[in-house]
Amino acid sequence: MPQPPQFSRIGLIGFGAFGRLIARHLSPLLPICVYDPVQTDERPRHPSLRFGSLAETAACPLVILAVPVGAMEPLCHTLAPLVRPGTWVLDVGSVKMAPADVMQRVLPPEVNLLGTHPLFGPESTRQGLAGQKIALCPLRGGRPLRLAAVLRHIFRLEVIWTTPEAHDRELATVQGLTHLIAQALNQVAPETLRMTTASFELMQQASRMVTGDAPGVLEAILRDNPFAADIRDSFLERAADLGRHPVTPRTQQSPPNAAGF
Amino acid sequence: MPQPPQFSRIGLIGFGAFGRLIARHLSPLLPICVYDPVQTDERPRHPSLRFGSLAETAACPLVILAVPVGAMEPLCHTLAPLVRPGTWVLDVGSVKMAPADVMQRVLPPEVNLLGTHPLFGPESTRQGLAGQKIALCPLRGGRPLRLAAVLRHIFRLEVIWTTPEAHDRELATVQGLTHLIAQALNQVAPETLRMTTASFELMQQASRMVTGDAPGVLEAILRDNPFAADIRDSFLERAADLGRHPVTPRTQQSPPNAAGF
Numbered sequence: 001m002p003q004p005p006q007f008s009r010i011g012l013i014g015f016g017a018f019g020r021l022i023a024r025h026l027s028p029l030l031p032i033c034v035y036d037p038v039q040t041d042e043r044p045r046h047p048s049l050r051f052g053s054l055a056e057t058a059a060c061p062l063v064i065l066a067v068p069v070g071a072m073e074p075l076c077h078t079l080a081p082l083v084r085p086g087t088w089v090l091d092v093g094s095v096k097m098a099p100a101d102v103m104q105r106v107l108p109p110e111v112n113l114l115g116t117h118p119l120f121g122p123e124s125t126r127q128g129l130a131g132q133k134i135a136l137c138p139l140r141g142g143r144p145l146r147l148a149a150v151l152r153h154i155f156r157l158e159v160i161w162t163t164p165e166a167h168d169r170e171l172a173t174v175q176g177l178t179h180l181i182a183q184a185l186n187q188v189a190p191e192t193l194r195m196t197t198a199s200f201e202l203m204q205q206a207s208r209m210v211t212g213d214a215p216g217v218l219e220a221i222l223r224d225n226p227f228a229a230d231i232r233d234s235f236l237e238r239a240a241d242l243g244r245h246p247v248t249p250r251t252q253q254s255p256p257n258a259a260g261f
Numbered sequence: 262m263p264q265p266p267q268f269s270r271i272g273l274i275g276f277g278a279f280g281r282l283i284a285r286h287l288s289p290l291l292p293i294c295v296y297d298p299v300q301t302d303e304r305p306r307h308p309s310l311r312f313g314s315l316a317e318t319a320a321c322p323l324v325i326l327a328v329p330v331g332a333m334e335p336l337c338h339t340l341a342p343l344v345r346p347g348t349w350v351l352d353v354g355s356v357k358m359a360p361a362d363v364m365q366r367v368l369p370p371e372v373n374l375l376g377t378h379p380l381f382g383p384e385s386t387r388q389g390l391a392g393q394k395i396a397l398c399p400l401r402g403g404r405p406l407r408l409a410a411v412l413r414h415i416f417r418l419e420v421i422w423t424t425p426e427a428h429d430r431e432l433a434t435v436q437g438l439t440h441l442i443a444q445a446l447n448q449v450a451p452e453t454l455r456m457t458t459a460s461f462e463l464m465q466q467a468s469r470m471v472t473g474d475a476p477g478v479l480e481a482i483l484r485d486n487p488f489a490a491d492i493r494d495s496f497l498e499r500a501a502d503l504g505r506h507p508v509t510p511r512t513q514q515s516p517p518n519a520a521g522f
Contacts, residue, residue, distance in 0.1 A: 119458045124459035160455055160456055170454050170455065171456060173451075174454055177446060177450065177464075178460050178464060180500050180504070181446075181500070182460070183503050184496050184497075184500040185442075187499045188434070188492060189434050189435075189438065193434060195394065195396050195421055195428065195431045196380065197381065197471075198393070199439050199443070199467040202463050202467035202470070203439060203464060206461070206464045206467070207460075209459060210458075222503060231449060235445050235500075238444070238449055239444075239493075239496075239497060240497055242441055243483055243490065
């Protein structure tokens with residue numbers, strides 16, 4: 001199985017919320033060249049991080065595409081003549097089937113491809129990355145085991161090898177429902193409630209974690225995951241039914257109660 | 262304002278999940294007489310707790326009705342000739358308007374009445390009661406300040422004085438949505454998912470907290486709270502809309518991203 005080189009530097013395309021998170025964690029280890037088409041006032045905070053042209057960034061041996069899923073196809077067309085044979089290109093999108101298809105179709109066959117989905121964001125990693133999960137989908141060039149070892153042993157991430165389809169099926173439930181519930185809850189539940197329960201507070205905490213995500217993330221999850229619509233419909237149907245016919249909970253732990261009155 | 266006596270003993274009617282929670286926490290402080298119409302194998306675990314007849318239990322100076330909301334009216338009719346003048350009767354139901362109406366209509370005017378809603382259950386108090394909340398709705402006989410002081414200083418609960426209507430309006434959101442989301446999530450999300458996010462795990466944790474509740478609790482929340490239907494419909498409408506038109510999150514914390522590609 002081919003192995004990636006010891007990457008000497010990293011090209012990072014996209015300096016939004018997630019690009020910055022990547023830069024913060026990788027820049028202490030390796031030089032990073034960042035390209036973002038949107039002007040930013042932010043100056044690099046780490047000496048090993050600098051802004052470069054798209055060509056310079058694409059010429060790195062490992063190129064990370066931290067752009068919205070909808071921006072992947074035009075970006076890959078622009079990148080195709082700039083990336084070198086043997087380069088590893090990886091994306092970090094919240095869905096994996098669509099970006100995998102784009103990268104495989106558009107980028108030259110001599111380029112190695114890896115789909116990744118870090119299952120965390122700026123909110124959930126305030127205490128650090130350790131223990132968080134990352135899904136890796138090898139697309140071309142085999143499993144980059146050295147990169148996986150870095151993710152495991154340096155960043156203490158749990159690495160989950162999977163395929164784009166298996167990923168999107170699970171995440172349709174995991175992220176699709178979380179974001180759907182979070183957004184709807186934020187819109188109907190005022191923040192001034194006093195009489196809150198522990199379970200409601202956990203749901204509010206979960207909601208706050210994801211409602212700060214970039215709008216592109218929400219769109220990718222609710223619209224670009226091909227399995228999201230079915231899961232969403234099942235959830236909404238069950239929820240609508242419950243109002244009419246409350247059911248016995250699946251896990252019935254209660255002892256007999258005083259219903260005999 | 263009338264004050265309750267120093268209660269010498271407590272009558273507890275109903276020995277379901279919540280009745281047992283009450284007994285566990287109160288029996289080290291005071292003798293408790295328990296009545297439950299359903300035969301139970303469980304023997305009292307504390308020397309100050311014993312089972313008695315309904316008449317004995319109703320003759321205590323403080324009587325706690327830990328029965329399903331739907332059982333309140335027939336129970337109050339049975340209790341009315343048994344309770345003594347000056348007795349404090351309180352319920353612990355998840356809605357407050359309906360039980361308040363029943364107690365005020367059916368129990369004799371010489372009986373003092375307090376609606377309570379402990380905003381916790383067996384699941385959320387595994388680590389103890391401290392810091393949990395309890396809503397108190399004085400209905401007849403004023404505010405029982407001594408009882409409130411015990412709840413605050415002995416049990417370290419946060420006491421929230423409110424009215425049945427204000428309570429039911431808030432809880433329609435807090436408990437109505439939590440239970441609705443929890444039940445629907447449990448039914449559509451398999452428990453074997455590997456690629457979970459921190460926010461999804463919090464939602465699962467919140468769901469597990471409430472899905473062990475007695476079926477009567479779920480019914481009381483989804484059916485007996487007069488404001489639950491409107492809140493549920495708003496939530497479901499917003500959630501259904503989001504699938505079609507994902508919106509910009511209310512709290513937009515993201516910096517400009519690479520959407521310019």
